[in-house]
Amino acid sequence: MENVDVLYQDYEVEYSATEIQTSPMLVIEKVDADKALYLHVDHTLTGTDLSIAERFDLTWKVSLGVNHKIILKRIIRQPLDPFIASLHKTILRYAPDKQAKKNIYQENNFFIVPADTAGPFLLHALPSLLKDFVLVGAENLREYKVKVVSPKLNVAFSSGIDFLEGEASLNFEDETISLQQVLSVGYL
Structure with missing residues (x-):
């Protein structure tokens, strides 16, 4: 966070020239009783607890280095707008008709996808989305018989x-x- 000094025992603080870039994250929040899919797009930072990354607007990543050094690396947030637009376009592609397209709700980075679109979207688009997004909340897709398995x-x-x-x-x-x-x- 800005305006916070880092102090730890007798460690020296070093600001690294290396920056860390966030990755886009697709969060599956829930599937409701009507099988509508609730999801949103956010940032994630590799090696950081997701609950911390989502709750706080972090600007630096701190790590302990060798020789009693605290190393600070600036966090650079990728613009999410292109990812949100691409996701919206992909969801629309799986809507069965014009009325189904109108029933897809989007507000900023948050989506509610009705069941008639969510099923085909998950079946056909989810694997390709894993190339661009870190997926969180896949365990919430049990209603769609999606099971996360590590090979x-x-x-x-x-x-x-x-x-x-x-x-x-x-x-x-x-x-x-x-x-x-x-x-x-x-x-x-």
Whole structure:
């Protein structure tokens, strides 16, 4: 925060020339009884507790360095307007008709997406949105049968006299996909 001095034991304060840029975050707030999807776009900072980042308008990130130094790096916020506009355009693309487009509510960075649009939007657009947004609140998508699972990477190597071969696959709970299949479909 501005106008706050950092003091810690006998550490020396150093202002770094390196700046840290925030990333856009897509927050799934809830799915209501009518299966309308509530979401908003915000900033996130890697390595920072999300509740702190959302509640306070942080301008510096502080870390303890070697040789008794406190290192301060300025936080630069990416403009969210292009991400909000892109998200709105993407949501509209999955509305089944003109009336459904009118039923999508947007105020600044906050959206309410009715069920008839939310279902196709989540099914088709959510994977591609992960390239631009950090996703928070995916556990709130149970109504849409979306389940967050961390894949496990399985790697096996074999060798011969003049070569080294290997196979890799990703395991998603009860489903295994070869790394070659994942790369050919373009998930990574």
